[in-house]
Amino acid sequence: MAENQAEKRSRRGLLGFVFGRRGLWSKKCTADNGNKTPMRSSNASAPCTSNIQFTKSPGNELNSKKLQEYKVSPEPIQNQNQTQIQRPISKPLSNQYPNNNPGPVQQQARKVVPRESIGLSGELESMITDNQKAKGMMFGNLGNLKQPGTTAVGNQTTVQNSGYGRKTMEGERQTPVRPISVSNNQDQSGSLCRAISTRMDPETLKIMGNEDYKNGNFVEALALYDAAIAIDPKKAAYRSNKSAALTALGRILEAVFECREAIRMEPHYHRAHHRLANLYLRLGEVENSIYHIKRSGPEADQEDILKAKTVQMHLNKCTEAKRLRDWNNLIKETKNTIASGADAATQVYALQAEAFLKSYRHQEADDALSRCPVFDVEMNTKYYGPIGYAGFLVVWAQVHMSLGRFGEAVEAIQLAAKLDRNNREVSMVLRRVQAVTAARSKGNDFFKTGRFQEASAAYGEGLDHDSRNSVLLCNRAACLFKMGQFDRAIGDSTAALSVRPAYAKARLRRADCNAKLGNWELAVGDYExxxxxTPEDDQVIRGLMEAQNHLVKRRGHENL
Structure with a gap:
């Protein structure tokens, strides 16, 4: 069935001026075995309508002959025995084969792989492993969106990188920039599919893919489904199963497009409708989710509708809190929205980060976006549309700047400006980011040459544009310390810590200033x-010992 009209029209509302879109959570999907007769039954209640809307350009449907990018998350693959002749199969779960019908090969306790596929299965696994080793990486079963060095939401993991992502800094943060091109991966994945597609029946490939999916080998399952699609691109079941594998790998947006294609091919495919409903809920598309729940037949039940309505209720509260500029309540409701099911809704994470910024809680704003799923620029633009994605980048740019990641801030806002050239907010943030970045660079140059007065003034110029910038405050405190203005340096350091409590440099600066002023109790508190x-930091150890010794001497004199 073609996309619902409600899916295809532009939305405006809740995050209208942040960037805008709607929707939220899902059930874990399992790979189809090709049977499309649904399993559960229940009556679907009437849809709830949303008054929270987010702008989004309708995504273009995928070309059925075009293979998706072959991306996975970093963890070692468990190589299976490449010489095995039979692959044991456990009894499938009830939701794997609808109506409790046995799966394609479940008539016996063990699955006998067709003779022509015995060597091919091992060959496929070897090709996948060799391909990944050649790129200096090994991948395995990720489950979903969160692995170290990646982005996460809930229990999911994604390795896709929008360029505005994650942590890993000094004691602070550092974020990856532009996504690395995966065209080579895609080409090799296509070669892999072509290599095996000429030698096997697509149904056999699907059966092998289902078994790998069941065993948690999502990378291998995806490659097998891709190979089946290369042979028979008009089979909806292959697209639906590929969507399940993509979902398990955290590639949510790609999974949506595959589900759409499956439904286009087979409009009454209940399993694909149910999968798409779950994906839309996780992405914050409540109205679209309910639309597909109602077309899922026995696949859906009342619990699905209730979950969608719960997400919608919290979204409505987000809208109201945003309207009233009640930032604390907005933070609370965005957390509730995510916990209720919208664990992949980037617009909700952006709204939460904006609320933290407005509350001058910069570290928490960064933490909020670090939990947001990250997709590459092309996929974000395709799904959300240029204007919708630009709104998300505006928030990211401000978070980067607030924590002193000026290069990433410039990159994000410049990309936003390219995507939405006529947006006044984008232009305003761009000018501010450029002014703050230039002031910081000028101040650093003065500081390196020992011109502390000029450096302090340069940092002050940047603070005129961003008065709570923790890095500029800390840098100016360093200048004031060098000039012996310890009280003013303490003031700047404290201001930096108020928006970023974990900022170690600012705390050390304040401890050193208090030590210079003989405020030993305060110095000891910060040093501890x-x-x-940082238990191995020699400067901290020496400062703490000196402050403690002076404090003991002072107390000894006071007791005399």
């Missing part, structure tokens, strides 16, 4: 916090 965070 730093000692817990």
């Amino acid at each position: 916090i730093l000692r817990k965070e």
